[in-house]
Amino acid sequence: MPGALDGIKIVELGQMVSAPYCAKLFADFGADVIKVEPPEGDVARTWGPFPDDEPDPEKSGLHLFVNTSKKSVTLNLEEDGGRSLFLELVADADALIENNLPKRMRGWGLAYSELEKINPGLVMISITPFGQTGPYSEWNGYDLNAYHLTGASSRYCGRPGESPLEHGTFSGDYFGAVAAASWGLAAIYGRDNAGGGQHVDVSCAEAIAASFVGGQNIGAFAQDGKFDKRTGVGMSLGAPATIMPCKDGHVWILCLETAQWNGLAKTMGDPEWMQMDIFQDMFSRAQNSDAMYPLIEQWTMEHGKMEIMERCQANGVPVSAVFTVGEAAEHEHLQSRGYIVEQDHPVAGKIRNLGAPFKMPACPGGPQSPAPLLGQHNDEVYGELGKSADDIAQLRSDGII
Amino acid sequence: MPKNLPLKGIRVANFGWVWAGPVTGQTLAFLGAEVYKIESKARIDLTRKLPPFGGGEPGPDRSLSNHACWAGNGSVTLNLKKPEAQAIARNLAAKCDVVIENFGPGAMDRIGCGYETLRAERPDTIMFSMPAAGLDGPMKSVRTYGLSLTSLTGLDSLTGYTGGPPIPVENAYSDPYNGILGAFPVIAALRHRDRTGEGQHIDYSQQEAVMHMVGPAFMDYALNGRNAGPIGNRHPLAAAAPHGVFPCSGDDRWISIAVLTDDEWNGLRSVMGDPAWTSQPDFESLQARVTNIEALHSQLAEWTRHHDDRDLAEKLQGAGVAAAPVLNVGDLLDDPHYKARGTYIEVTHPLGFKETIYGAYVKTSRTEAAVEPGPVMGRDNDHVFKEILEIAPDRYDKLIADEIIF
The missing domain is CATH 3.40.50.10540 (Crotonobetainyl-coa:carnitine coa-transferase; domain 1)
Known part of the structure; x- marks a missing residue:
C-alpha cells in the first residue's frame, strides 16, 4: 500500500529533536527523506540513551527513535565542495527541513534567499527556538530556552516560589516540530494554490506562546491587565484536580461535575464527609481543598493506582493512573492497538520502537525502516545525483563526505 | 489581507x-x-x-x-x-x-x-x-x-x-x-x-500522538528497562550542564541557561568573571559538569540571583551562551520579540x-x-x-x- 506522502522528496539538515522529529513524521508516512549529517554525525547520536550505557553512535535511543524511515548521507558543509553538493540535493527536493540557527545557515550560504534561486518550488521549513525574525532570532538557544520564554512554565508548572518547570522532555522542540509538520505539509500540498515554494518559519517559543499560553490567557490580560501563575496543585478554580500519591505511585484525581463527585463518593465507599455542604460543587471544594485533599489521600494511600483508575472509571469518574513510561508501553490497550513495533537494526539488533502517532487505514504509516547508519546511503544518494564511483571516492578523500 | x-x-x-x-x-x-x-x-x-x-x-x-x-x-x-x-x-x-x-x-x-x-x-x-x-x-x-x-x-x-x-x-x-x-x-x-x-x-489517538513526546525516555525503557522520574529542568538525556532555570533579582524572576558545548561553558565563565570555583576539576569537562550538576547549579544560582533576568540574558548571549528570560503571562504582550x-x-x-x-x-x-x-x-x-x-x-x-x- 502506498504511503500517504509517497513521492515527496525531502532533505533534512537537522540535529537533535525538532527538525528530525518533523522529518520523521514525513518519512514514516512515505516521504523520501534524506538526512544530511556532518561527518561526525547528528549530535543526537551522542546523547543516548545507550544500551547498557555504552556510547555508540549507531545505538543512541534518541537517534533510533527520531530518525526512522530515513536515508543518511554525510556532508561537510564547512568545505566549498560540501555546499555545492548540498545545493544539488536541494535542487529537485520538495522541501528542506532544518533547525540550524539563522546565522549558521547564512554562514553556509544556505539562506532561503539563496535556495529559492536554484529551486523556486522549494518549501523550506525552518524550526528554531526563536524564529527567523525578531530581536531574539540571532540568539543562541535550545529547547529549554524556548519553552521558558513562552509563559507556559511560569503559568502552569511548578510550586509558587520555586522554579517554573518544563515537562521532563523536549516539549518546546516537539511543539515546534508538529506545527512545522502541519504548516509545512500544507505548503507542499498547496504549492500551486500558493503560487510556488516558500519559507515556513517556525519559532518553537512562538508556537507555544501563541496557541497554548496565549489561547487561554492573552485576551484576558490584554483586556483586564491581570494574569495568573502556577499553583503547584493542578487547578485552582475547581477541585479535586490534582496529582495525588497512592499506595504504589500517583493518580490524577479529577472530579469536577456533580455526577463525577458522586461517582467518586461511591468508589470510596460513601464516606460521610463527602456529603458536607462545602463539598457539593467544584468551586467550594476548591476553596476548601486544604481540608479535602488529605481526606481523599487517606483513601488513595490504601489503594494501587491501576485499581483506583479502574474503579473510578467504572463509576464515570475521569481519574487516571500516572503511568510510568514502561506502564504506558506495556498497557494492554497499546499492545492491542499494535502501537509498539519491533525493528531489526543492523547494529543495535532487535529494538522496540513507538509506532505511528495516528492511524490512516488507506495509507498506513509508522516506522518503515530503522534509523540509518551514519552515511549509509552515500553511494546510493550521490550516485543518483550522477556521481560516479570515482567521484564519490574523490569526495570521500577530500573530506566532503 | x-x-x-x-x-x-x-x-x-x-x-x-x-x-x-x-x-x-x-x-x-x-x-x-x-x-x-x-x-x-x-x-x-x-x-x-x-x-x-x-x-x-x-x-x-x-x-x-x-x-x-x-x-x-x-x-x-x-x-x-x-x-x-x-x-x-x-x-x-x-x-x-x-x-x-x-x-x-x-x-x-x-x-x-x-x-x-x-x-x-x-x-x-x-x-x-x-x-x-x-x-x-x-x-x-x-x-x-x-x-x-x-x-x-x-x-x-x-x-x-x-x-x-x-x-x-x-x-x-x-x-x-x-x-x-x-x-x-x-x-x-x-x-x-x-x-x-x-x-x-x-x-x-491523542494518547499515542502525545506519547511520541516521551520517545527518548521510552527508548531508555526499551533498551535498558529503566523508567525515568521527574528531572526538573535538566536535560532529558543528561547531555548538558548547566541546564536549568535560575533565580534572578525581583519577585519570581528567572533565567534559563543551557550549556552543551565547551565554547558555551567558556562564554559563561567569562561573563561570570572566571570565578575560582569554575576552574575546579569537578566542572572541567561536560561529563564532569553533568556528574556534579547539583553543585554546579547551586553555585550558578548564587551568581544569577543578583542579576536582572533580561540584562543577564543579553550579556550571556553576547558571549554565545544560550540564555533567555523566563517570561510570565504578563510579559508576553510587551515582549519585543513577540511584538x-x-x-x-x-x-x-x-x-x-x-x-x-x-x-x-x-x-x-x-x-x-x-x-x-x-x-x-x-x-x-x-x-x-x-x-x-x-x-x-x-x-x-x-x-x-x-x-x-x-
Missing part, C-alpha cells in the same frame, strides 16, 4: 468541541480551508462560558479565551439531538472534503453521522476522529480531561522537581498540540484522495468589542494566513444553509422556528 492560501477550496465540517478539535479546524482555516464548526444553543460548548468576556459582559459569544482558541472556524448552529438536524448535518458533511470530531468513540454514530453513514452519501469522505485513546482497544472509552490525558503516556511521570513527585501541568498542553498536529494527517489524507479517489477514517513577530493581534469583534488573540503562529513567506475574530454562534447559517445546501427560504425559516437550526 489573506493571500496565496495553500488549502483554498477545501471545505471542512468541524464537530470538534472544547479545544483540540477546534484547533485542528483553526489550523486548516488559517491555511485557507473553509471551516464550519457545528454547534448548538441547546448545548453550548463549555469553553464559550469561560470568563473573562469581551467588554466584561457575559455571553456565549464573548468569551475571550474561546475566541482565541477557535478563531478561524466559522459557525453553524444545529441542534443535533433532533433527527432533522442530523439529516442536515449529513447533507453538509457530504458537501465537505473533511469531517472533524473529537468526541468519544461511537458518539458520531449516535447522532447519525458515523463514518459508514457519511461514506454512503459521499464515498471519498475524509473523517478525522481524535478521541482520547483511539477508536478501538480496551481503553477506548477512558474518560480524561486534556490536562490528565498526558498521564496515560508517561509524560506526567517525568514532570516535577528532580527526585520529587510528579507535578501537574495545570492546563492541557496536549489540546493545542494535538489540534495542530491533527492537521497533518488531514492534509496527508487529502493528498491521498487526490491521487487515488479514496477517502478514509483517520483514527487519531516584532506579531504573535498577538488585536481585532474588532463583530459585536463591537476589541479582543486580543493570536495570529499565525507560524510565519510563511508567500502565504498570508486567514485570521479572523472568534466566531459568533451561527455566523454562517445563512450562507451554509441557503447557499451551500440550497434550503428554500420558507423551509429555512421553519427550521429556525422549530429550533432545528438553533
Whole structure:
C-alpha cells in the first residue's frame, strides 16, 4: 500500500529533536527523506540513551527513535565542495527541513534567499527556538530556552516560589516540530494554490506562546491587565484536580461535575464527609481543598493506582493512573492497538520502537525502516545525483563526505 | 489581507468541541480551508462560558479565551439531538472534503453521522476522529480531561522537581498540540484522495500522538528497562550542564541557561568573571559538569540571583551562551520579540468589542494566513444553509422556528 506522502522528496539538515522529529513524521508516512549529517554525525547520536550505557553512535535511543524511515548521507558543509553538493540535493527536493540557527545557515550560504534561486518550488521549513525574525532570532538557544520564554512554565508548572518547570522532555522542540509538520505539509500540498515554494518559519517559543499560553490567557490580560501563575496543585478554580500519591505511585484525581463527585463518593465507599455542604460543587471544594485533599489521600494511600483508575472509571469518574513510561508501553490497550513495533537494526539488533502517532487505514504509516547508519546511503544518494564511483571516492578523500 | 492560501477550496465540517478539535479546524482555516464548526444553543460548548468576556459582559459569544482558541472556524448552529438536524448535518458533511470530531468513540454514530453513514452519501469522505485513546482497544472509552490525558503516556511521570513527585501541568498542553498536529494527517489524507479517489477514517489517538513526546525516555525503557522520574529542568538525556532555570533579582524572576558545548561553558565563565570555583576539576569537562550538576547549579544560582533576568540574558548571549528570560503571562504582550513577530493581534469583534488573540503562529513567506475574530454562534447559517445546501427560504425559516437550526 502506498504511503500517504509517497513521492515527496525531502532533505533534512537537522540535529537533535525538532527538525528530525518533523522529518520523521514525513518519512514514516512515505516521504523520501534524506538526512544530511556532518561527518561526525547528528549530535543526537551522542546523547543516548545507550544500551547498557555504552556510547555508540549507531545505538543512541534518541537517534533510533527520531530518525526512522530515513536515508543518511554525510556532508561537510564547512568545505566549498560540501555546499555545492548540498545545493544539488536541494535542487529537485520538495522541501528542506532544518533547525540550524539563522546565522549558521547564512554562514553556509544556505539562506532561503539563496535556495529559492536554484529551486523556486522549494518549501523550506525552518524550526528554531526563536524564529527567523525578531530581536531574539540571532540568539543562541535550545529547547529549554524556548519553552521558558513562552509563559507556559511560569503559568502552569511548578510550586509558587520555586522554579517554573518544563515537562521532563523536549516539549518546546516537539511543539515546534508538529506545527512545522502541519504548516509545512500544507505548503507542499498547496504549492500551486500558493503560487510556488516558500519559507515556513517556525519559532518553537512562538508556537507555544501563541496557541497554548496565549489561547487561554492573552485576551484576558490584554483586556483586564491581570494574569495568573502556577499553583503547584493542578487547578485552582475547581477541585479535586490534582496529582495525588497512592499506595504504589500517583493518580490524577479529577472530579469536577456533580455526577463525577458522586461517582467518586461511591468508589470510596460513601464516606460521610463527602456529603458536607462545602463539598457539593467544584468551586467550594476548591476553596476548601486544604481540608479535602488529605481526606481523599487517606483513601488513595490504601489503594494501587491501576485499581483506583479502574474503579473510578467504572463509576464515570475521569481519574487516571500516572503511568510510568514502561506502564504506558506495556498497557494492554497499546499492545492491542499494535502501537509498539519491533525493528531489526543492523547494529543495535532487535529494538522496540513507538509506532505511528495516528492511524490512516488507506495509507498506513509508522516506522518503515530503522534509523540509518551514519552515511549509509552515500553511494546510493550521490550516485543518483550522477556521481560516479570515482567521484564519490574523490569526495570521500577530500573530506566532503 | 489573506493571500496565496495553500488549502483554498477545501471545505471542512468541524464537530470538534472544547479545544483540540477546534484547533485542528483553526489550523486548516488559517491555511485557507473553509471551516464550519457545528454547534448548538441547546448545548453550548463549555469553553464559550469561560470568563473573562469581551467588554466584561457575559455571553456565549464573548468569551475571550474561546475566541482565541477557535478563531478561524466559522459557525453553524444545529441542534443535533433532533433527527432533522442530523439529516442536515449529513447533507453538509457530504458537501465537505473533511469531517472533524473529537468526541468519544461511537458518539458520531449516535447522532447519525458515523463514518459508514457519511461514506454512503459521499464515498471519498475524509473523517478525522481524535478521541482520547483511539477508536478501538480496551481503553477506548477512558474518560480524561486534556490536562490528565498526558498521564496515560508517561509524560506526567517525568514532570516535577528532580527526585520529587510528579507535578501537574495545570492546563492541557496536549489540546493545542494535538489540534495542530491533527492537521497533518488531514492534509496527508487529502493528498491521498487526490491521487487515488479514496477517502478514509483517520483514527487519531491523542494518547499515542502525545506519547511520541516521551520517545527518548521510552527508548531508555526499551533498551535498558529503566523508567525515568521527574528531572526538573535538566536535560532529558543528561547531555548538558548547566541546564536549568535560575533565580534572578525581583519577585519570581528567572533565567534559563543551557550549556552543551565547551565554547558555551567558556562564554559563561567569562561573563561570570572566571570565578575560582569554575576552574575546579569537578566542572572541567561536560561529563564532569553533568556528574556534579547539583553543585554546579547551586553555585550558578548564587551568581544569577543578583542579576536582572533580561540584562543577564543579553550579556550571556553576547558571549554565545544560550540564555533567555523566563517570561510570565504578563510579559508576553510587551515582549519585543513577540511584538516584532506579531504573535498577538488585536481585532474588532463583530459585536463591537476589541479582543486580543493570536495570529499565525507560524510565519510563511508567500502565504498570508486567514485570521479572523472568534466566531459568533451561527455566523454562517445563512450562507451554509441557503447557499451551500440550497434550503428554500420558507423551509429555512421553519427550521429556525422549530429550533432545528438553533
